[in-house]
Amino acid sequence: MKREAKAAAGAPPTLWDRTRQLASQEILETALRLFTEQGYDETTIAQIAREAGVSQRTLFRYFGAKEDLLGGNQDRFGQVLTDTISQQPAEAGVWEALRAGVAAVLALHDSREQALKRFRLLHNTASLRAGWLEKRLRFQGDLLPLVEARMDVALGGTDARARAMIATAFACLDAASMTWVDNDGKGDIMDLYDECLAAVRG
């Protein structure tokens, strides 16, 4: 109760808040370092907690799951996606709107290097890929109503087509980012995305 009230009022951060912030950052950095050094599956929660100087219990209180230690606020992606797409002008087609959403999400990364590091980790670790794909599925579901609103509304049955278009956009993003990682981050992902979409749409 207290924390939410303060945050809403914009009150100055208390010592606790600062400590939390610090600990959170420390944990995140330790985790990312260990992941890149020795791999995701080979790094145990116990090790991260030890090197970050907190107990396992506390670590799990900050980050509910090992996946979340990757950082990069993946949960925010969904918000940015839906916001961006719904803010596109009404005369924009489905493909333009989706493209704008993809671009907005890609713009969230801090630096090219960090993005490359995370993408590489993601594409090379089966368990991470699975988790990421699952999150993506949820995003796709959230996008459904937005996309349907932009299609010629023939009543009923548009469901499948809207789903397909969304999934295709993500598929192109996948193909683009995989190729980007394979090329060690050379070029621009959006260019690859456009190339992919062009190949698909003939």
Place this chain on the structure above:
Amino acid sequence: MKREAKAAAGAPPTLWDRTRQLASQEILETALRLFTEQGYDETTIAQIAREAGVSQRTLFRYFGAKEDLLGGNQDRFGQVLTDTISQQPAEAGVWEALRAGVAAVLALHDSREQALKRFRLLHNTASLRAGWLEKRLRFQGDLLPLVEARMDVALGGTDARARAMIATAFACLDAASMTWVDNDGKGDIMDLYDECLAAVRG
């Protein structure tokens, strides 16, 4: 060693083989029943083993992971996919070849009811979805060389486009099967697939 030799020679199944077969079937049926009755995550390995009359250890020897208890030999999908696609006539385009592969995989299901049951379970359980998507990713990788062989070979850089086309085919299959499940198995999945692909390719 022995088993492979016998299998290759087509020798009559020994008592062991028959026992194995029986136990395997019993486990599979028990698992599928419990999954549909009380949900995948709510069913523990211990419970399945108990009700199937085997030890946990033995259960894990038959099926290496809980996922595999879904049955339907998902690992075979990849084989069927690559076989079917590589057997398509050389003059068939990429999209026709992919369509044939998808159709072949869908034809693997025993009955409409069982397929619907599995699909429903899959689409409603986060952990299962994740595992399935991960397998699919591997299939996509396996398909890459086959698809590239069917494209106009401009050397280099075709990578991304081939990946995108494959991923799009799967995306349409996804959209189709989701819609199919939502409609309680009404209609034909391949029709939905065609509709999806048509929507995507404009």
Place this chain on the structure above:
DNA sequence: CGACAAGTTGGCAGCGACTGCCAGACGTAA
């Protein structure tokens, strides 16, 4: 038939991710 090799099974201990519970330490406000 008897002995021996090979295959199969179950139990036990253990790992790693994750959770609930509880006591104690700490910052904060009266």
Place this chain on the structure above:
DNA sequence: TTACGTCTGGCAGTCGCTGCCAACTTGTCG
């Protein structure tokens, strides 16, 4: 300072999964 709310660490326990070992069953050969 006292009382309160919060945060922390530790412990035990669940669940999926694996390695190891002892016992049992089955097939085979002399």
